[in-house]
Amino acid sequence: MRTAVVVGAGLGGLAVAGALARSGWQVTVLERADRVRPEPTAVVLWPNGVRALHALGLGAGLDAIATALPDGGVRRPDGHWLVQPRPTPADRMPVVVHREDLHDALIAGLGERVELRTGVAVDTVRVRSGERPAVGAGRHLVEADLVVAADGTDSAVRRQLAPEAAVVSSGSASWRAVIPWYRAPRLAVDQPLGGEVLGAGYRFVAASLGERGSSGASRRGGIYWVATAAGAPRPEPPETQLALLKRWYAGWPAPVGELLDATEPDDLVQQEVRELRPLPRAYGFPAGPGGVVLLGDAAHAMPPHLGQGACLAFEDAATLSSLLRESRLPDAVQAYDRLRRPRAATVVRQTRRMSAVLQARGRLALRARDAALGTINPRLLSSAAASAAQWRPPTQTP
Ligand SMILES: Cc1cc2nc3c(=O)[nH]c(=O)nc-3n(C[C@H](O)[C@H](O)[C@H](O)COP(=O)(O)OP(=O)(O)OC[C@H]3O[C@@H](n4cnc5c(N)ncnc54)[C@H](O)[C@@H]3O)c2cc1C
Numbered sequence: 001m002r003t004a005v006v007v008g009a010g011l012g013g014l015a016v017a018g019a020l021a022r023s024g025w026q027v028t029v030l031e032r033a034d035r036v037r038p039e040p041t042a043v044v045l046w047p048n049g050v051r052a053l054h055a056l057g058l059g060a061g062l063d064a065i066a067t068a069l070p071d072g073g074v075r076r077p078d079g080h081w082l083v084q085p086r087p088t089p090a091d092r093m094p095v096v097v098h099r100e101d102l103h104d105a106l107i108a109g110l111g112e113r114v115e116l117r118t119g120v121a122v123d124t125v126r127v128r129s130g131e132r133p134a135v136g137a138g139r140h141l142v143e144a145d146l147v148v149a150a151d152g153t154d155s156a157v158r159r160q161l162a163p164e165a166a167v168v169s170s171g172s173a174s175w176r177a178v179i180p181w182y183r184a185p186r187l188a189v190d191q192p193l194g195g196e197v198l199g200a201g202y203r204f205v206a207a208s209l210g211e212r213g214s215s216g217a218s219r220r221g222g223i224y225w226v227a228t229a230a231g232a233p234r235p236e237p238p239e240t241q242l243a244l245l246k247r248w249y250a251g252w253p254a255p256v257g258e259l260l261d262a263t264e265p266d267d268l269v270q271q272e273v274r275e276l277r278p279l280p281r282a283y284g285f286p287a288g289p290g291g292v293v294l295l296g297d298a299a300h301a302m303p304p305h306l307g308q309g310a311c312l313a314f315e316d317a318a319t320l321s322s323l324l325r326e327s328r329l330p331d332a333v334q335a336y337d338r339l340r341r342p343r344a345a346t347v348v349r350q351t352r353r354m355s356a357v358l359q360a361r362g363r364l365a366l367r368a369r370d371a372a373l374g375t376i377n378p379r380l381l382s383s384a385a386a387s388a389a390q391w392r393p394p395t396q397t398p
Contacts, residue, residue: 001026002329003144005135007122007157009036011043011102012296012313013150017116018109019056019321020148027114028142030135032121032151038103041176041269042209042224044069046094048391049311055318055393061105066095069207072195077202079253085195092389094307096207098178098220125149125157127287145329146290148320150313153274155298162280162294170273170303170355172201173233175245177267180222181212185258193223197252201230203358204249204256225259226304230359233272238265276301279345284337290329293320293336300344305354308347311388316340318393326394339394 002025006017009031017027045053045066053062070093073085110116124136125147134143135157149157153167179185187193196205203226210221227245234241246260283299285292296313319339323332 002146004028004146004148005030005142005144006148006150007135008032008149008151008155008296008298009116009118010150010152010296010313011099011106011310012298012317013148014103014106014110015053015056015058015314016148016150016295016317016320017114018058018106018111019317020324021111021113022057022109023321023325025113025324028144029114029116030120030122030137030142031116031118034119036103036107036116036118038099039176039269040100040178040267042096042098042178042207043102043310044094044096044207044307045314046307046311046388047092048388049308049314050095051391052311052314052318052393056109056314056321058105058109061108062095062097062102065101065105066097067208067210069094069096069194072193075195075197075253077197077199077249077252082198096209096224098209098224100220121156122151123156125160125292127161127285127292129286130288132289133285133287133292146324146333147292148295149292149298150295151298153276153297153301155294157292158280158294158298161285161292162282165276165278165280167274167301168277169232170275171359172228172230172273172303174271174273174304175227175229175241176225176269176271177263178209178220178222178224179259179262179267180220181210183262183264184212184223185255185262186212187255187258193255197256198358199252201359202248203228204252206255206259223259223262225263228273228305228358233270238268238270241265241268241270273303274301275303275348279341279348282337283340283344284333286330286333288330291333293333295320299340300348302348302351303355305358306347306351308351308388312344312347315343315391315393322394335394343391 004027006013006029017029021027071085071088074083120137122135122137126134132143133147193206206225283294295316323335
């Protein structure tokens with residue numbers, strides 16, 4: 001039986017571990033944290049992410065927890081529409097999912113062939129021709145036919161194999177929260193969720209997780225919001241961070257104020273927005289018998305402006321497991337590298353163009369942005385949405 005070590009039990013690591021196990025591999029997942037615990041926030045999955053989860057055999061689980069996210073347009077902080085909401089064709093409609101629900105679905109898909117070891121921080125990797133790849137954690141060495149590095153933005157494996165890829169700050173911080181339905185404000189019908197409000201260096205996006213009072217869609221329903229602000233993360237306690245958010249977003253159109261008022265300090269998840277610049281020169285490092293691959297944020301951490309990080313991690317997992325079913329081990333590693341690098345580079349390029357739009361500051365830059373946004377944003381978003389909608393795993397068999 002072929003064996004794999006997956007480093008990291010985030011969304012990408014759990015997705016690929018389950019997929020390999022379902023294809024008959026014996027999988028060991030090594031996770032640094034003492035407990036595998038998802039963030040209490042949500043994630044938007046574009047059609048490519050949804051299709052990848054279906055290809056991984058997790059479609060039914062996803063359908064039970066996902067809520068459709070219609071286009072809500074883009075407004076300025078004064079309420080002026082920069083981009084009016086447009087009807088979204090069904091094949092381009094993203095969905096929003098609570099991360100804890102998604103995590104549960106991925107854990108349920110692991111099966112019995114996956115051994116999950118927590119409290120194990122991988123610090124070395126071995127890639128030598130003629131020898132099976134291995135990772136080291138302290139004095140322990142774990143060898144397998146394939147190593148999948150899914151250890152996130154600060155990947156220890158990538159630092160060793162692709163040291164040219166540096167982790168840099170994108171110049172902004174983000175705050176996210178899910179307000180459970182019992183505390184969520186009752187919004188007027190003309191206060192759209194699913195839309196975004198865009199100011200100078202500031203952005204606010206909100207989405208419904210399921211419907212108030214329904215036991216359907218998400219088991220952990222409520223209203224999810226994400227605020228992004230230029231600058232560094234704040235060192236103050238959550239109470240002060242929430243007060244700052246209320247000050248920064250004061251006067252923004254409904255429902256921004258209502259959502260911040262309904263948020264409690266403990267709901268807040270603050271994070272520095274970081275990315276890899278440049279991207280690693282390779283995603284596959286062949287060795288005997290297979291080698292090492294980079295997957296998810298370890299391979300292509302990017303700002304969340306297009307909501308593609310987790311979607312690409314699921315694409316990586318679906319691509320790798322499909323290639324491993326179709327090809328010999330070292331060939332699959334090389335094919336993975338060939339397929340995934342250009343794909344990730346395209347999405348990262350689109351995300352960086354979006355970053356430039358979002359970070360426009362100063363009166364002239366803002367005026368130019370607002371004038372251009374009516375054309376740039378729909379074009380940029382529709383080219384991103386089109387490339388998201390068009391992605392297919394190498395073969396469609398689950
Ligand atoms: C504000 C924000 C909003 C976002 N919104 C979206 C969205 O709407 N849609 C979307 O698709 N994406 C979104 N993303 C991106 C998405 O969250 C990430 O791309 C995705 O979670 C990456 O998953 P991963 O498994 O690759 O990495 P991670 O989730 O970082 O998991 C890595 C795992 O590896 C473990 N680990 C790290 N180092 C070691 C080690 N040395 N040894 C062992 N284990 C280790 C970590 O503990 C962790 O469990 C967003 C990101 C942010 C910051």
